[in-house]
Every structure is written in structure tokens, then in C-alpha cells.
Amino acid sequence: MVNRNFAELIQQKKSAGELSEEDISWWIDGLVSGSIPDYQTSAMLMAIYFKGMNAHETSWLTHCVSTSGDVIDLSSLKGVKCDKHSSGGVADTVSIPLIAIAASCGAVMPKMSGRGLGHSGGTIDKLESIPGFDVNLTPLAFMEIVNRLGGAIMAQTGDVAVADKKLYALRDVTATVDSVPLIASSIMGKKLASGADVIVLDVKWGSGAFMTGKAEAIELAKTMVGIGEDNDKTTVAYVTDMNEPLGNAVGNALEIVEAVQILKGGGPAKLLDVILTLCDEILMQSGIVQKREDARTMALNAIASGNALQRFADIVRAQRGDPAFIDRPEVLPQAAVRLPVYAPRSGFVTSIDARGIGLAAMHLGAGRRTKEDAIDLAVGLVLDVKTGDTVSAGHQIATVYARTDDDARTCEQEILGTIVVGEASVAPWQTVVAKISRADGVVTYEHS
Ligand code: URA
Ligand code: CA
Numbered sequence: 001m002v003n004r005n006f007a008e009l010i011q012q013k014k015s016a017g018e019l020s021e022e023d024i025s026w027w028i029d030g031l032v033s034g035s036i037p038d039y040q041t042s043a044m045l046m047a048i049y050f051k052g053m054n055a056h057e058t059s060w061l062t063h064c065v066s067t068s069g070d071v072i073d074l075s076s077l078k079g080v081k082c083d084k085h086s087s088g089g090v091a092d093t094v095s096i097p098l099i100a101i102a103a104s105c106g107a108v109m110p111k112m113s114g115r116g117l118g119h120s121g122g123t124i125d126k127l128e129s130i131p132g133f134d135v136n137l138t139p140l141a142f143m144e145i146v147n148r149l150g151g152a153i154m155a156q157t158g159d160v161a162v163a164d165k166k167l168y169a170l171r172d173v174t175a176t177v178d179s180v181p182l183i184a185s186s187i188m189g190k191k192l193a194s195g196a197d198v199i200v201l202d203v204k205w206g207s208g209a210f211m212t213g214k215a216e217a218i219e220l221a222k223t224m225v226g227i228g229e230d231n232d233k234t235t236v237a238y239v240t241d242m243n244e245p246l247g248n249a250v251g252n253a254l255e256i257v258e259a260v261q262i263l264k265g266g267g268p269a270k271l272l273d274v275i276l277t278l279c280d281e282i283l284m285q286s287g288i289v290q291k292r293e294d295a296r297t298m299a300l301n302a303i304a305s306g307n308a309l310q311r312f313a314d315i316v317r318a319q320r321g322d323p324a325f326i327d328r329p330e331v332l333p334q335a336a337v338r339l340p341v342y343a344p345r346s347g348f349v350t351s352i353d354a355r356g357i358g359l360a361a362m363h364l365g366a367g368r369r370t371k372e373d374a375i376d377l378a379v380g381l382v383l384d385v386k387t388g389d390t391v392s393a394g395h396q397i398a399t400v401y402a403r404t405d406d407d408a409r410t411c412e413q414e415i416l417g418t419i420v421v422g423e424a425s426v427a428p429w430q431t432v433v434a435k436i437s438r439a440d441g442v443v444t445y446e447h448s
Contacts, residue, residue, distance in 0.1 A: 013047035028064035045176040053181035059230040065189025068163035074195040079108040083196035088120040090358035091245035097262040100312035103150030119358025129253035129377035133321035184223040206243030208354025239434040244352040247271035251366040251380015253332040263309040333378035335401035339408040343391040356418035388428035
């Protein structure tokens with residue numbers, strides 16, 4: 001771009017003008033090379049925060065982010081490659097059982113995952129609580145395992161979508177994280193660089209999500225589906241509840257135990273509901289089945305027959321993990337202190353703020369405040385109630401797993417401040433509220 005100062009481009013966006021493909025390419029190239037300083041990018045981010053981006057600008061920004069680093073070549077994998085992504089949440093233990101179930105039904109799931117931050121957990125941290133499990137596979141080893149077993153999970157390398165690392169770090173310190181085009185281009189930039197043919201998105205809404213409102217979450221989902229489809233990826237999004245924790249367990253080893261419960265045919269109904277909904281979509285989009293009912297039957301059979309659990313054990317072994325924890329959870333990292341938490345009064349559980357529960361677990365050491373923090377894989381909490389349940393005074397509603405008695409008592413107080421027991425009955429949260437695809441548009445689901 002000749003004879004133009006980047007300030008003019010900031011001015012253009014500040015005046016609600018459209019940025020051209022050339023403008024956006026100039027910005028992202030300059031951000032990565034360092035020729036455009038961070039303070040100018042920060043100002044541009046704030047202008048975008050207030051003035052937004054249209055669909056074309058957002059798709060092009062995503063394209064620039066996705067090609068700013070390594071682009072993963074999955075062409076050595078046979079079949080339709082499927083990716084799944086969650087916009088982040090609490091007790092969101094979907095990916096691990098989902099990959100085992102879908103892979104055992106014939107899907108191809110090369111999964112690159114991230115670590116937890118703040119109140120929200122990350123699949124890679126959870127897997128690291130399995131003794132020996134290697135999340136840093138070479139691309140060759142990763143492809144070999146996916147070709148043989150249908151699934152593997154590795155840590156996203158730092159070289160994918162490098163522009164996103166810089167943008168996210170600046171958004172974090174300039175209060176510009178919660179912008180639909182910026183979140184959509186960040187998530188989809190990484191997804192496009194990861195090379196799958198099909199992208200199934202789990203977009204959370206509610207207190208523990210980036211999007212606290214349902215309408216905003218649907219808007220984010222529509223934007224991401226549009227970006228994926230514009231870039232020739234089959235992209236389908238589900239909007240699901242994150243007002244309360246999805247599963248019961250919050251904490252890394254504790255969530256691995258819950259993933260195993262799901263694969264053994266148990267586990268929390270709400271968590272299973274999201275897993276099966278996404279699995280249906282993956283099996284249909286892979287061409288393994290035509291109809292949702294057939295996908296559901298196949299997934300439930302994979303669990304009932306033990307095939308999904310067996311596939312999980314095979315993947316763990318292939319990634320150098322010791323699958324002994326599947327039958328002996330006590331070989332996973334164990335917290336020194338266990339403290340039951342009891343309902344302070346009788347009544348109805350009227351809310352269990354997902355963010356509050358996520359932060360309580362983070363304060364125990366299960367999560368990180370900043371990217372540099374160390375975490376404790378053993379600690380966390382397990383809830384025994386969901387919104388809408390009735391409880392009697394003195395009934396156990398949770399268990400805290402902590403390093404020290406003091407930590408456990410602090411967490412107990414946080415849990416008691418977060419789980420509200422009231423007099424009036426409330427309806428449970430609806431788990432899956434909408435499906436968004438280019439073919440069908442936005443389909444909202446009624447409470448059933
Ligand atoms: N997750 C991401 O990767 N990026 C965002 O901006 C928000 C959530
Ligand atoms: Ca297209």
C-alpha cells in the first residue's frame with residue numbers, strides 16, 4: 001500500500017467505512033511483520049469493536065488470519081476430515097468422548113485443541129492428567145494415528161494462525177474480546193488453518209460463555225457458519241447452554257473421569273446430549289448415515305457395545321498414555337483434601353452460575369488466570385445438582401477436591417455463593433437451543 005498511513009485506515013473504520021481486501025491484508029501482514037505497531041492495531045481493534053465488519057470484511061480478515069502461519073495439510077488422511085470446536089465453557093468435557101464415539105462409528109477426527117484460560121477449561125490440559133499421554137505429536141505420528149484409529153488429539157502448535165496470537169493478546173488488554181467479527185475471525189482463522197473438510201461448532205450462550213445473550217450467540221454462530229462456507233468448508237453450528245456448567249465435573253483429572261463415565265454409558269445427561277447432537281452431525285456430514293435417527297442409533301450402539309470406550313483406550317495407548325485409569329481412576333492425579341458441600345436450605349436450585357463455578361475451580365488451581373500460570377491437574381469440584389432440581393437442607397450438592405483444607409473451605413464458600421437455592425421452582429435450562437447451517441439457515445429448537 002503506497003502513500004498511505006495506517007492512521008487513515010483506522011479513520012476509515014472509525015467512520016464506519018468498509019475495509020477492502022487489500023486494506024485488511026496490509027494490516028495483518030504489517031501486524032505479523034511488525035511494520036504496523038501494536039498501538040495502531042489496538043486502535044483498529046477498538047474501531048472494529050464499535051463499527052463492526054460486514055460479512056465480506058469478516059471472511060477476508062479470517063482468510064488473512066488463517067494464512068498468517070502454518071496451514072496444516074491433512075491430505076494424507078483418508079476420508080472426510082471433521083473438526084469440532086467449542087467456543088469455551090465450564091465442565092465442557094465434550095471433545096474427548098465425542099472423538100472416541102465418532103471415530104468408532106467410522107468418522108475421521110484429527111483434533112487440534114487448546115489449553116484452558118480463566119474460568120474456561122481446555123482439552124489439552126485435561127488429557128495431560130492421563131499418565132504418559134503425549135499431546136505434542138509430530139504431524140507424521142498424528143496422521144498415522146488418525147488413519148489407523150479415526151481420531152487423535154494434539155496441542156495446536158504455536159505456528160498456526162500466528163496473527164491470531166498477536167490479535168488476541170491485544171484484544172485481551174484493550175477490552176475488545178467480545179466482538180462478533182473478532183471472535184468469529186479468531187476461531188475460524190484457526191479452524192481454516194487446521195485443514196478439515198467439515199467444521200461442527202458448539203457455540204455457547206450464557207453466563208459462562210463469551211456471548212452472554214442467546215441472540216448474540218446465534219449471531220456469532222451465523223457469522224462463523226458464513227465464514228466457513230465462504231471458504232468452502234461445510235460448517236454447521238449448534239448453540240448450546242452455558243448458563244450453568246455442562247457436565248458435573250470441573251477440573252482436569254476429574255473431567256477425564258467424567259469422560260470415561262460417558263463412554264461407559266453413564267455421565268450427566270446434559271453433557272451426553274451435546275455430545276450426541278454433535279456426533280449426529282459429524283456422522284451425517286461424513287456421509288456415514290443419511291438421517292439423524294440413524295446417527296443416534298449408531299452412536300448409542302457404539303457406547304452400549306463398548307466399542308467407543310475401546311477406541312478411546314486405543315487412542316490413549318497410541319498417544320503413549322497408560323489406559324489403566326479407565327478402570328482405576330485412582331491412578332489419575334489425586335487431590336489431598338475432599339470436602340462435601342451441603343445445601344444450606346430446602347428449596348429449588350434456581351441458578352448455578354457457570355462463570356462463578358469456573359472461577360471457583362480456577363481459584364483451587366485447576367485453571368490459569370494468565371497463560372503463564374501453572375495448574376494443578378488433580379483439583380476441582382464435582383456438582384451433584386442442576387438448575388431446576390429440588391434439594392433438602394443438608395443434602396450434598398457438591399464435592400471439593402483441593403490441595404489444602406483452607407483452599408477447600410474457600411471453595412465451599414464460593415460454591416455456596418454460586419448455587420442459589422430459592423423457594424420458587426424454575427425450569428431446567430434447555431441444552432441445545434438452535435442449529436445454524438447455510439442450507440437451513442437458523443433453526444431454533446423448542447424446549448422439550
Ligand atoms: N476463542 C478464540 O479462539 N478466540 C476468541 O476470540 C474467542 C474465543
Ligand atoms: Ca463456497
